[in-house]
Amino acid sequence: MTVMGLDNARTYYGEVLTSSGDLRTDACATAEAPPLAVRQALAQVHDEVCARYYGCGLVAPQALEGARILDLGCGSGQDVYVLAQLTGPAGHVVGVDATPQQLDVARRHEAWHAEKFGYPSSNVTFLDGDIARLEDLDLEPGSFDVIVSNCVINLVEDKAAVFAAAWRLLKPGGELYFSDVYADRRVPDALRRDPVLHGECLAGALYWGDFLSLAKAAGFGDPRLVSDRPLGLNDLRVKEMVAPIVFFSATYRLFKLEDLEPACEDYGQAVRYLGTIPGSPEVFTLDKHHAIETGRMFPVCGNTWRMLAESRLAPHFAFMGDRSRHFGVFKGCGLDLPFSPPAEAGVAGGCC
Template sequence: MTTQQADAEQRKLQAFVSEYYGRLLASSADLKTNACCAGGAPPAWITSRLAKVHPDVASRFYGCGFPIPQGLRGATVVDLGCGTGRDVFVIAQLVGPDGLVHGIDMTEEQLSLARDTAGWHSERFGYPKPNTAFHLGYVEDLRSVGIADASVDVVVSNCVVNLSPRKDLVLAEVFRVLKPGGELYISDVFADRRLPPEVASDPMLYAECLGGALYQGDFVSLARRAGFIDPRVVSASPISIQHDEISTRVGAARFSSVTYRLFKLDGLDEQCEDYGQSVVYRGGIEGAESVFWLDDHHAFERGRPERVCANTAAMLSSTRLAPWFDVLGARATHFGLFPCGPTMAAAQYQRSSPAAGGGACC
């Protein structure tokens, strides 16, 4: 296939997805599978904010969880593929009146509802003016909607990257707009294998968040090439396809909703290295007052020292999370590979539910 043919196929897929979500679906109930729908109960610190979202916005939302990280007060956030703006309006409450949330989407019909309710939401939140901005555009080209280099603290994405035919460009753009120490927090659908062309190019499967699902190993490789050296899994949950025709089309492939966090940090190691460092959580993060989960095997209990690798130390000391952590020891003397495994708190408080803000499709 020539470059021109590939570009034409990509545009055709994007047009179908835009039509599917903009005109063909009246609500999330119209989806044929649960891959693109939020499932499971959100944590309490999100539930209280969801209650303030306009019901019309909530009913037309499509996503695979609640990929909203903690510690966002005063932050500038970008939501990729924001749709009607449910997550944008939740995050708007978390960043506060001095923060700013950009919503990017390629579907005018959904953005129209988000824009129409922006004033309603700011009044509901008690803000003097909206702290949200909605942009019609593509997640592969954030520059075209005015998102400047190194201008964003956090980028979130809720079951959207799998809908992009150029996931490499999405990750490169996210890396470009993030400030040093910034974070991509993404919940999406992933496959347990590389999907055959007849599945990956099927417009219906693509729009249902299955055809574009990446093999997790390929996602990690793409992320590292973009500059995100150490992607961390926050939570994972299997997806059940309760639709006979679609189940037959995808064959033996299995899908999961996985939430990742990826930091833009210089100097991260490709594997866990030991510099004799420890971390103490000071406590105080909303929703994690006693125990904070960085990822699925790094939990930190308030006041309890935990040995960590150099990458984890950097994630907790050189990002917006730094005010809540004390890192003991400098990255000076190398002691070899770090025996990476669950922290003591993670082993003690093993959870059966997704992490705070993590996503689960079923």
């Protein structure tokens, strides 16, 4: 972050906000219902940690047993402690945050959580740092299976640095799985400098087209939208300030795979889900457009094939076909607004 952005985030999340009830919009609140495993894990997290939670989505992808995970902007540690349970004692979760008050809460309950989880020792680490300057931390390149972030990248001015660092720190086939706030157009400079809009995760929201460009420039070809929702602006003054911009909370997954293609190319390939991912015996949802039922032959593009075959998800699938014959692009993939718009907006959304 810039000094101004970093200082404002520290002040807003360390001093202005004392709990999620102080928020003036629902940008930093999670609306979707967590799956059972996540609900059970949340029940094991200390109340004080949960009270200082400001995330906008769910950042717990599946198949995390034994994984090494990095949480960018971990705050008081709620997601870290949820993920620590999903990885099991053989996994490890590293949380990075720049707000001392938040980290104090997270660290204060580290031993409590290890005992609560029944682990012989803590499997989490909290680091004080700026996620736009991850090179300043002693993190080994290519050492993480998954990187998550929950409504924090919007607070950073140098977003390109965050995506570049994530690419560098992930293992080949690893993924950046994160929730954040996006806009249907570029936010004007005058609004981007407002400290309340910045703290409420609106001022720094990326125009979705700029996000796609930044992600691809860092190496993450073919970003996949997992879920999205239009944001509710509960504060009338805030709503009037930002009108007519429409904001969305969205979760994306970006795989570290070299040379993904820019379109959904058809090679006649298919996968069959084995139903073996915990919590998903009947269907596995890769993204908003790929819900793969157990046992069914499921045609996929070359990129989707690689996301499944060259990641930690591979043991849970059978793979058919190769890339020896090209059948052109899959029909129906466009470049329109990918998010589901609010009913009153009248904007066509979705791709595929």
